[in-house]
Structures are given as C-alpha cells and as structure tokens.
Amino acid sequence: MILNAGYEPLKVVNWQKAMILWLQNKVDVLEYHSVQVRSATKAFPLPSVLRLRKYVRPNFSSVTVKLSRQNLFIRDNHTCQYCGERFPEKLLTIDHVLPVSKGGQHVWTNVVAACGPCNNKKGDLSTEQADMPLRKKPIQPKWLPSKEFSYTHHKTCPRTWEPYLVHVRKSR
Numbered sequence: 442m443i444l445n446a447g448y449e450p451l452k453v454v455n456w457q458k459a460m461i462l463w464l465q466n467k468v469d470v471l472e473y474h475s476v477q478v479r480s481a482t483k484a485f486p487l488p489s490v491l492r493l494r495k496y497v498r499p500n501f502s503s504v505t506v507k508l509s510r511q512n513l514f515i516r517d518n519h520t521c522q523y524c525g526e527r528f529p530e531k532l533l534t535i536d537h538v539l540p541v542s543k544g545g546q547h548v549w550t551n552v553v554a555a556c557g558p559c560n561n562k563k564g565d566l567s568t569e570q571a572d573m574p575l576r577k578k579p580i581q582p583k584w585l586p587s588k589e590f591s592y593t594h595h596k597t598c599p600r601t602w603e604p605y606l607v608h609v610r611k612s613r
C-alpha cells in the first residue's frame with residue numbers, strides 16, 4: 442500500500458512495483474511483510490506500507506470521478522445521509538435528493554447514499570417536504586481513495602495496514 446507524504450492512503454500496488462519505487466528512493470518503507478524476496482545475492486524483506494517522499498496532489502482535474510453506485514457509497518463513507526448510520530454496500534440505496542419525478546438529475550450534487558428505510562420514508566418528497574435534512578451537502582468529488590480502502594475491504598487487508606486506514610475514515 443502506498444501512502445502520500447501526508448500519510449493518506451493512495452493506492453495498492455503489487456510487490457514488484459513497490460520494490461521499484463523503493464529502489465528508486467521515491468518512498469520510505471514504514472512496514473514490512475514477514476516474507477522476503479531474493480535476488481541472486483541479496484534477500485530483501487518485502488515492503489508492506491510505503492510512504493511517498495514527495496507529496497503528490499491527488500489531482501484528477503482531467504479525469505472526472507465516475508458517478509457509480511460504488512463510488513457514491515465511498516464518497517458518503519457507506520453512511521446513510523439521513524439517519525447517519527453506516528451500512529454495508531448491499532443495504533444501501535441511491536437517493537435522489539430532489540426526486541427524479543420533480544426534475545432532479547442523476548448527478549453527483551443530487552445523489553446521496555441512503556439506507557432502505559430512510560429512502561422509503563422520504564419516498565417522492567424533497568428533503569424539506571419530508572423534513573429529512575441531509576447530514577452533508579452532496580458534492581462532486583475531485584478524487585476518491587481507491588476501493589481497496591473502502592468499508593467492505595477492510596476485513597481482507599493485511600494487519601500492517603490497519604493503523605494507516607484509520608486515516609481514511611478520519612479524513613472523510
């Protein structure tokens with residue numbers, strides 16, 4: 442896993458790529474796996490958590506984050522934007538803040554994650570009519586941490602990653 446210079450998890454790379462970055466002195470290794478890789482003459486411990494020496498702006502200005510179910514739930518931290526509870530992906534629905542029937546569009550600024558009961562309760566009403574204020578104003582995200590760091594993947598992450606993933610939760 443690669444962290445930005447400010448310790449924000451950026452992405453997961455395979456071990457070959459990790460070794461290249463390490464050998465190019467682009468990263469510091471913060472954690473190692475217990476296994477080693479061997480070259481003809483040397484053995485290296487396999488890096489597990491790497492931190493970039495230079496801060497990279499997660500700037501995807503030329504790329505817009507695709508509005509998909511999965512990306513939306515990552516943006517909203519798998520949290521229903523009405524009741525504030527966290528849910529696994531399969532229990533979440535996409536709610537149109539201004540309902541489609543009232544001219545609401547399917548765009549980042551008009552969709553939020555909602556649990557089934559909240560979505561049903563709100564039905565075809567606007568947030569004002571339903572008296573269900575949003576926890577957060579929906580925004581168009583400039584970038585998203587990769588899906589490997591999202592809620593449903595935490596269980597399968599190596600233990601050495603755990604302290605760094607706390608940062609993902611806090612920063613959202």
Ligand SMILES: [Zn+2]
Binds near residue numbers: 522525
């Ligand atoms: Zn809810």
